[in-house]
Amino acid sequence: MEYEKKKEGIRRFAISNGATTEPPACRRPRPLAHITFLLSLFLRSVGCPASTDVGWSRRSSPINPVPELPDIVVYLEALEQRILHQPLEQVRIASPFLLRTAHPPLSSAEGKTVRGLRRLGKRICIGLDDDLWLVLHLMIAGRLHWKKPGAKVSPPRGLAAFDFSNGALLWTEAGSRKRASLYLVAGEAGLNALDPGGLEVLETDLPHFAQVLTSSNHTLKRALTDPRLFSGIGNAYSDEILFEAKLSPLALTQKLKPEQIEQLFNAVRHNLVEWTDRLRQQSGNTFPEKVTAFREGMAVHGRYKEPCPCCNAKIQRIRYASNETNYCPTCQTGGRLLADRSLSRLLREDWPRTPEELELLTREPK
Numbered sequence: 001m002e003y004e005k006k007k008e009g010i011r012r013f014a015i016s017n018g019a020t021t022e023p024p025a026c027r028r029p030r031p032l033a034h035i036t037f038l039l040s041l042f043l044r045s046v047g048c049p050a051s052t053d054v055g056w057s058r059r060s061s062p063i064n065p066v067p068e069l070p071d072i073v074v075y076l077e078a079l080e081q082r083i084l085h086q087p088l089e090q091v092r093i094a095s096p097f098l099l100r101t102a103h104p105p106l107s108s109a110e111g112k113t114v115r116g117l118r119r120l121g122k123r124i125c126i127g128l129d130d131d132l133w134l135v136l137h138l139m140i141a142g143r144l145h146w147k148k149p150g151a152k153v154s155p156p157r158g159l160a161a162f163d164f165s166n167g168a169l170l171w172t173e174a175g176s177r178k179r180a181s182l183y184l185v186a187g188e189a190g191l192n193a194l195d196p197g198g199l200e201v202l203e204t205d206l207p208h209f210a211q212v213l214t215s216s217n218h219t220l221k222r223a224l225t226d227p228r229l230f231s232g233i234g235n236a237y238s239d240e241i242l243f244e245a246k247l248s249p250l251a252l253t254q255k256l257k258p259e260q261i262e263q264l265f266n267a268v269r270h271n272l273v274e275w276t277d278r279l280r281q282q283s284g285n286t287f288p289e290k291v292t293a294f295r296e297g298m299a300v301h302g303r304y305k306e307p308c309p310c311c312n313a314k315i316q317r318i319r320y321a322s323n324e325t326n327y328c329p330t331c332q333t334g335g336r337l338l339a340d341r342s343l344s345r346l347l348r349e350d351w352p353r354t355p356e357e358l359e360l361l362t363r364e365p366k
């Protein structure tokens, strides 16, 4: 009975992870078949070529470059140079799902002059006359472009255009899942209602940072990327921050020593400032078309299986949902491989604990 339950669990896990064949069918426990299947699950989860192939369809890396604080800051600076003090002539909306507010009506923004620009978490806010604010949430695949006046908005990729006399701010979103959103709100109260409330790490001190970090007991990866705790940090920069701080993505916030919290605080600030500078230099005077592309020069993020720039060990990953976390086992986890929670529960003591054990398991038989 216990065995049947376990087998069903594995079957569900396999299907939810894209297996194209069922686990080995057997009427009673057959340890070898089972271990072989579990090993193939593990090998797939860490991306190794599985010698015990059970028919996985290999998918490409699921990393999505979500605009985070540095990207948004660079967008805002580019917009400031182009639209500050300019009248917004017209807003053209191509996607019916984009606008999420009805009052005030969008037409009330037209003809008003841009008075200020600011960031709200990962959102871009364009302030107009009468304290009206256009709030753009790009989400994962939303991007901005600066085009000639009257540039065409081509759905389904094109979402909207904001027309100024000197050019058009074009908003696109790749993919079929439209998640980007636009809001028109009035005053500080309207902006506050959209603010997830995360701490601005570049505007705070260590004690306040520590207080927010340890306010609940989460893994570091989750705490750093929670917009209600910290503002503007997402999957990419959190990987880089944790690498620089030499901390495991799965370390628990309330178990950290004071010196580790300080290391983390310094790494957060250093990474956000340095990456903003880098992106600023990359785009120069042109509109930042590439700020959200793969960021060359990152130490661990998006570098699965590549050598760590510090110690040369292979960068590892934990995959979950449609995302992944990258880390260096030597620099960050004392040489331990981090198991996906669901998979490690199934594998229990069979899980290889070190890169060396992994090597042994994946070595071709002579």
Ligand SMILES: [Zn+2]
Pocket (backbone or CB within 6 Å): 308, 309, 310, 311, 312, 313, 328, 329, 330, 331, 332
């Ligand atoms: Zn390393």
